[in-house]
Amino acid sequence: MPRAPRTLLATAVASLALLASFMFAGSAQAATVTVTNGVPFTDTSGNLLHAHGGGMIKVGSYYYWFGENRNDDNTFRYVSVYRSTDLRNWEFRNNVLTQGSAAELNVANIERPKVIYNSSTGQYVLWMHWENGSDYGQARVAVATSSTVDGSYTYRGSFRPLGYDSRDMTVFRDDDGTAYLISSTRVNADLNIYRLTSDYLGVASLVQTLWPGNYREAPAMFKRNGVYFLVTSGATGWAPNQARYATATSVAGTWTSPATFGNSIAYGSQSAYVVPVQGTSTTSYLFLGDRWAGAWSGKVNDSKYVWLPLTFPSNTSLSMSWYPRVNIDAATGAVSGTGSGYAYEYPKPRHSGKCLDVVSQSTADGANVVQYACNSGANQQWQALDLGTGYYQLIARHSNKCLTVPGASTADSVQVQQSACASGNTSQQWQITDLGSGYHRLTARHSGKCLDVAGYSTADSARVVQYTCNGGNNQQWQRISAP
Incomplete structure (x- = not known):
């Protein structure tokens, strides 16, 4: 074959290189996705995604x-599985375990399902917490298996590991193939680590009991640079609390005392799992948390998700900060938080310094909103949910309801209320304008009027209304991190 002239060959190579650079840049840009925190997730078909208390593989x-x-009464319905290449777009695959999978599942509670793969047996092994559906007196683990990750799993039964009661739990597979069960025991007072049998279907031995009497639950274990991290929460029911972590250089080794990370309510979440996002450039670690609807007397399937990047000041320490959104590039492994604000905040009018408050801690639709002396109540804590349109919903922590102008009124002096959040309801959407000096104007989208304390009152229980914007201090709001 005749050789191409040098100039033509160089031009061709340069053109191909330029084309490749464009293609690479486009694919790299397309790989970055954004996850919004404090909201329910939907799958690629637009259905609510139900992976509460879950884990990833x-x-x-x-x-x-x-x-x-879960069912509406919070009993077991399915263990569902979804898949994604980018951690943002989730395709529903299967309900791998159902009430019909075994008689023991017909009426039950199944919590915290986690799957690990056994390369020796070729089986995916699903571990979970099992209860009888009427109380939490059984406190057992249950196991199921499948030859495919998203196939229908065969239920293998439930038991108490080595006779210990077992509630919140997780499983962890180490690099050498050894697998462990970590579960709360003695009615959550202690945390046990067990080594699993070689087939991962049972418990071989108790490795150790951690922190007796400290009441830790919601365990999540991961390994980074040869150091094991164990994340847990306190045992406060559905209410969020301070997350803690401990480290060790071996699972059976000496674990440090639990140290705090995040804020005092883990930004309104409870740990479910920590997923390593391993890419071509780096490996990031992403905290997966549940914002349980039980905290506002809702159904488990109404719960929301909080995903936050973990950072590591040293090889044996971690930290976690709040971000309203998280950018994920699963191809490179880069994970970063973006946006500003707080998980929950106290809006305070400038003239009085009191807090925006739902009267009597009511969870009812139509409950009035007033100003009241700040007291750390959840009825004074609000999530400012960025809708991505220049507007926000202000969601009361205690009720999960939205700050609303009733009847979509455009009149002055209409008292604002809380009501069920509804997509597209502009009387629940607020523009937050930075006025400088730490104060903001909150403007109702539907009316263009400002959030205002009626009559410039400084009294407790003074009505909070919408009113024509006039720049008054009773229309200027400070946003303070809560709790």
Whole structure:
């Protein structure tokens, strides 16, 4: 074959290189996705995604996310699984375990499902917390298996590991193939680590009991640079609390005392799992938390998700900060938080310094909103949910309801209320304008009027209304981090 002239060859190579650079840049840009915190997730079909209390496993290029999918009375309905290549767009795959999978599942509670793969047996093994559906007196683990990650799992039964009661739990597979069960025991007072049998279907031995009498639950274990991290929460029911972590250089080794991270309510969440996002450039670690609807007397399937990047000041320490959104590039492994604000905040009018308050801690639609002396109540804590349109919903922590101008009125002096949040309801959407000096104007989208304390009152229980914007201090709001 005749050789191409040098100039033509160089031009061709340069053109191909330029084309490749464009293609690479486009694919790299397309790989970055954004996850919004403090909201329910939907799958690629637009249905609510139910992977509460769940865990992930990566198989090939896919992350598979397993979790609880419950009935309206919070009893077991399914363990559902979804898959994604980018950790943002989740395709529903299967209900891998159902009430019909075994008689013991017909009426039950199934919590915190986690899957690990046994390369020796070729089986995916699902572990979970099992209760009888009427009380929490059974406190058992249950096991199921499948030859495919998202196939229908065969239920293998439930038991108490080595006779210990077992509630919140997780499983962890180490690099050498040894697998462990970590579970709360003695009615959550202690945390046990067990070594699993070689087939991962049972418990071989008790490795150790951690922190007796400290009441830790919601365990999540991961390994980074040869150091094991164990994340837990306190045992406060549905209410969020301070997250803690401990480290060790071996699972059976000496674990440090639990140290705090995040804020005092883990930004309104409870740990479910920590997923390593391993890419071509780096490995990041992403905290997966549940914002349980039980905290506002809702159904488990109404719960929301909080995902936050973990950072590591040293090889044996971690930290976690709040971000309203998280950018994820699963291809490179880069994970970063973006946006500003707080998980929950106290809005305070400048003239009085009191807090925006739902009267009597009511959770009812139509409950009035007033100003009241700040007291750390959840009825004074609000999530400012960025809708991505220049407007926000202000959601009361205690009720999960939105700050609303009733009847979409455009009149002055209409008292604002809380009501069920509704997508597209502009009387629940507020523009937050920075006025400088730490103060903001809150403007109702539907009316263009300002959030205002009526009559410039400084008294407790003074009405909070919408009113024509006039720049008064009673229309200027300070946003203070809560709690």
